[in-house]
Amino acid sequence: MSASEKVPSLASSAPPPSFELRKGANGLDKIVLREARGSSAEVYLYGGHVTSWKNDHGAELLFVSSKAAFKPPKAIRGGIPICFPQFGSHGSLEQHGFARNRFWRVDPVPPPIPTNTLSKAFVDLILKPSEEDMKIWPQSFEFRLRAFTFTFAYHTYLSVSDISEVRVEGLETLDYLDNLQNKERFTEQGDALTFESEVDKIYLSTPTKIAILDHEKKRTFVLRKDGLPDAVVWNPWDKKAKAMADFGDDEYKHMLCVEAAAVEKPITLKPGEEWKGRQELSAVPSSYCSGQLDPQRVLQSS
Numbered sequence: 650m651s652a653s654e655k656v657p658s659l660a661s662s663a664p665p666p667s668f669e670l671r672k673g674a675n676g677l678d679k680i681v682l683r684e685a686r687g688s689s690a691e692v693y694l695y696g697g698h699v700t701s702w703k704n705d706h707g708a709e710l711l712f713v714s715s716k717a718a719f720k721p722p723k724a725i726r727g728g729i730p731i732c733f734p735q736f737g738s739h740g741s742l743e744q745h746g747f748a749r750n751r752f753w754r755v756d757p758v759p760p761p762i763p764t765n766t767l768s769k770a771f772v773d774l775i776l777k778p779s780e781e782d783m784k785i786w787p788q789s790f791e792f793r794l795r796a797f798t799f800t801f802a803y804h805t806y807l808s809v810s811d812i813s814e815v816r817v818e819g820l821e822t823l824d825y826l827d828n829l830q831n832k833e834r835f836t837e838q839g840d841a842l843t844f845e846s847e848v849d850k851i852y853l854s855t856p857t858k859i860a861i862l863d864h865e866k867k868r869t870f871v872l873r874k875d876g877l878p879d880a881v882v883w884n885p886w887d888k889k890a891k892a893m894a895d896f897g898d899d900e901y902k903h904m905l906c907v908e909a910a911a912v913e914k915p916i917t918l919k920p921g922e923e924w925k926g927r928q929e930l931s932a933v934p935s936s937y938c939s940g941q942l943d944p945q946r947v948l949q950s951s
């Protein structure tokens with residue numbers, strides 16, 4: 650099993666990429682990645698968890714709760730937790746699987762980064778099962794001669810100015826499973842999604858590109874994905890926000906989770922097979938015209 654997690658930036662040329670190992674909250678190790686033009690990202694080894702992604706101007710693009718605990722075994726609230734080998738409660742494991750509360754390590758000899766990405770700074774993190782993990786989920790993610798099945802999500806918390814001003818394009822008219830209605834299947838009606846109450850939906854067989862438009866910030870996130878057919882959209886709204894110890898009462902107004910995922914049809918790997926699930930996020934000015942879902946073209950021409 651292989652999972653790729655790359656946050657691209659606008660860097661175009663020269664100075665060598667850098668990544669530093671630093672101490673983060675509560676002494677936990679984190680990787681800091683910087684691109685030549687100033688954008689940066691932080692990834693905690695705990696959970697293989699991206700906790701920060703800043704643009705060239707230093708503005709934070711991901712949401713992390715002011716109440717996030719950074720205390721194992723609790724998963725960090727915000728950023729991009731990795732839900733593996735189980736999404737949500739779709740199985741017998743703990744909610745969202747265990748990858749988000751295990752310690753990952755840096756792969757010292759990573760495979761080459763794909764040439765079609767603009768990103769120059771990157772790190773490959775690896776998670777291998779411990780003996781304890783093998784007891785609850787007896788599958789090796791690497792060389793076990795047996796097929797195994799899992800579900801997955803890059804549980805991405807985007808930072809938005811005001812949830813009531815946000816629109817999501819690319820999911821309209823699709824079927825979804827509604828976690829708020831016993832995972833029953835419905836069809837999304839109408840236009841782009843907007844938000845005025847709690848939402849917890851798994852959109853099925855979605856396009857590979859989804860746009861999240863933040864009118865107030867004049868910013869559009871473009872989420873591109875491969876190997877991950879579904880997309881989860883989650884906002885806890887006021888009541889659930891109040892019920893979560895690691896989430897501020899009003900913080901639901903400033904976040905939206907849009908998660909590249911494989912939930913409806915679990916993935917089965919046979920011996921020797923590899924699976925890649927890739928999510929790429931870009932942030933572009935909202936002068937970007939919806940329908941023209943090619944952030945690289947927008948970036949290059951701006």
Ligand SMILES: O=P(O)(O)OC[C@H]1O[C@@H](O)[C@H](O)[C@@H](O)[C@@H]1O
Pocket residue numbers: 724737744745804828849850881883906908
């Ligand atoms: O509190 P957790 O375990 O991080 O999960 C947060 C949410 O994650 C979302 O992806 C799920 O669809 C929700 O049902 C869930 O409430």
